[in-house]
Amino acid sequence: MITGRRDLLQLLGLAPFIRMARASGLELGDGAGAQAASGTSPDVELGLTAAPGEISLLPGAPTRVWRFTGRVIRGPASTLQTLDGSYLGPVIRVRRGQRVRIRFVNQLGEPSIVHWHGLDVPERADGHPRLAVNQGAEYVYDFDVTNRAGTYWYHPHPHMRTAPQVYQGLAGLLLVSDPEEDALGLPSGAAELLCVLQDRRFDGNNQLLYAGAAASGGMRGRMCRGGGMGMRGMGGMARMMETMNGWLGDRMLVSGRVQPTLDVDRRTYRVRLLNGSNARFYKLAWSDGSPMMVIGGDGGLLERARTRRAVTLAPGQRADVLLDLSAHARGSDVQLQSLAFPSAHVGRVGMMGDTSPLPQGAPLTLMRLRVSAAQGPRVGVPERLSAHDFRAVASAPVRRVPLTFMQMNGQLDGRVFDLADVADEETVAPGSTHVWELVNLPNPMGMAMAHPIHLHGPQFRVLSRTGGSTNALREGIDDDGGIDTVVVLPGETVRVQVTFSKHPGLYLYHCHILEHEDMGMMRNFRIRR
Numbered sequence: 001m002i003t004g005r006r007d008l009l010q011l012l013g014l015a016p017f018i019r020m021a022r023a024s025g026l027e028l029g030d031g032a033g034a035q036a037a038s039g040t041s042p043d044v045e046l047g048l049t050a051a052p053g054e055i056s057l058l059p060g061a062p063t064r065v066w067r068f069t070g071r072v073i074r075g076p077a078s079t080l081q082t083l084d085g086s087y088l089g090p091v092i093r094v095r096r097g098q099r100v101r102i103r104f105v106n107q108l109g110e111p112s113i114v115h116w117h118g119l120d121v122p123e124r125a126d127g128h129p130r131l132a133v134n135q136g137a138e139y140v141y142d143f144d145v146t147n148r149a150g151t152y153w154y155h156p157h158p159h160m161r162t163a164p165q166v167y168q169g170l171a172g173l174l175l176v177s178d179p180e181e182d183a184l185g186l187p188s189g190a191a192e193l194l195c196v197l198q199d200r201r202f203d204g205n206n207q208l209l210y211a212g213a214a215a216s217g218g219m220r221g222r223m224c225r226g227g228g229m230g231m232r233g234m235g236g237m238a239r240m241m242e243t244m245n246g247w248l249g250d251r252m253l254v255s256g257r258v259q260p261t262l263d264v265d266r267r268t269y270r271v272r273l274l275n276g277s278n279a280r281f282y283k284l285a286w287s288d289g290s291p292m293m294v295i296g297g298d299g300g301l302l303e304r305a306r307t308r309r310a311v312t313l314a315p316g317q318r319a320d321v322l323l324d325l326s327a328h329a330r331g332s333d334v335q336l337q338s339l340a341f342p343s344a345h346v347g348r349v350g351m352m353g354d355t356s357p358l359p360q361g362a363p364l365t366l367m368r369l370r371v372s373a374a375q376g377p378r379v380g381v382p383e384r385l386s387a388h389d390f391r392a393v394a395s396a397p398v399r400r401v402p403l404t405f406m407q408m409n410g411q412l413d414g415r416v417f418d419l420a421d422v423a424d425e426e427t428v429a430p431g432s433t434h435v436w437e438l439v440n441l442p443n444p445m446g447m448a449m450a451h452p453i454h455l456h457g458p459q460f461r462v463l464s465r466t467g468g469s470t471n472a473l474r475e476g477i478d479d480d481g482g483i484d485t486v487v488v489l490p491g492e493t494v495r496v497q498v499t500f501s502k503h504p505g506l507y508l509y510h511c512h513i514l515e516h517e518d519m520g521m522m523r524n525f526r527i528r529r
């Protein structure tokens, strides 16, 4: 199938033009990618193209989106799973130990680069914004899958354009499996529900609305430091304020479908949840009171399952849960909901009140499961899910990282993002263990907001969570297991123990509210050679 210009050129025997296109890439990213780093041939080789497209999301006109499409060049065809009728990129399924090559082709008309969120990969495969490639260029990623079995994901990471690119549809799941997980016999195939939670706003023509401008046609409204966002028309100031708090939609989508209803059997399901929203926090629960039986988080399977009433997911975070519908009556209706919480518990950084049509904390129905008569297997929760060898390192150096928002810029430790800048205290030895103390301070106007802080590279551990006031989101926060994105609620101090990657290079840590990331609430850290 011809999926992009590159394939077409290949088909026409015009391969040299591919290299020409590549050479036109940004100077920052030479477009040659990590090719040089790879000696041996990969087990899996994929093509992944980002390009504009169209999809029918609401009754009436189709919605213009940007989307990833993929193809398997080498390796098992099951490596890619296309989600029918969804703008989301294909689900990439890899196994621990596999050597992977991904050929990313940018057909967006603006620079982009892809990041594999949660994977521990070499610098050149991590999708740092300085590696972004221009329209028409290819970037080749080479990495070994060393992560535990779990739910990871991928999304673009270009400088100051991550939020609009993800919003326009560019994101996908990346699932890692391994023998430890295989042995558990968890529900799979039709008994595995892949749920990417996103909120979007549409105009009267079913086109995505973003920061005051129609998102289609490339969403040219750039987010700039200092707040200029290319607003159009009336209400630009209010929209800008809204954007500072993170752009919220008023329609819920699950894996690219608007509030879907799924027909399910009477059996146990594995439900993989990713908060792929730009800014919205969810406090997830089942409407019928079924427990959230959590078996995994950002970094894969937990040691033991945890039964919870609700699960808080901040942007970027994942949860893997089992749902036992085996004893449900035929015709029963189970909804995945987000429970109400005060929007002040997420908080805000802007001076003006929240004018978004559906504020943080509004009660939501994300999807509906309709139980059929068909009976399937009940899968008990294994007593022990996974072996972990985490130990707190008492001697680890402690670094204090205040999180603030000043003059409309997000800051980490008093600094905003710069493509190349890295401070001494952001420089660490390969494989070294540090404690970073994330301190969520109010801004000088006294406003505080929850920030989900993400570190590229291996998962880290939460050591302690202190301070802050009563917060309804805390009930759903479970700091167990390895995570790569940690919510720091207003006023809280969260200590995380990080063992950095063994791969030297320049990596990122940032707030995963994508508008905050684009507004500079991001920094480099360097792993020394």
Ligand code: C2O
Pocket (backbone or CB within 6 Å): 115, 117, 155, 157, 316, 454, 456, 508, 510, 512
């Ligand atoms: Cu999911 Cu640096 O991002």
Ligand code: CU
Pocket (backbone or CB within 6 Å): 115, 116, 117, 118, 454, 455, 456, 457
């Ligand atoms: Cu990441």
Ligand code: CU
Pocket (backbone or CB within 6 Å): 410, 450, 451, 452, 511, 512, 513, 516, 521
């Ligand atoms: Cu933030």
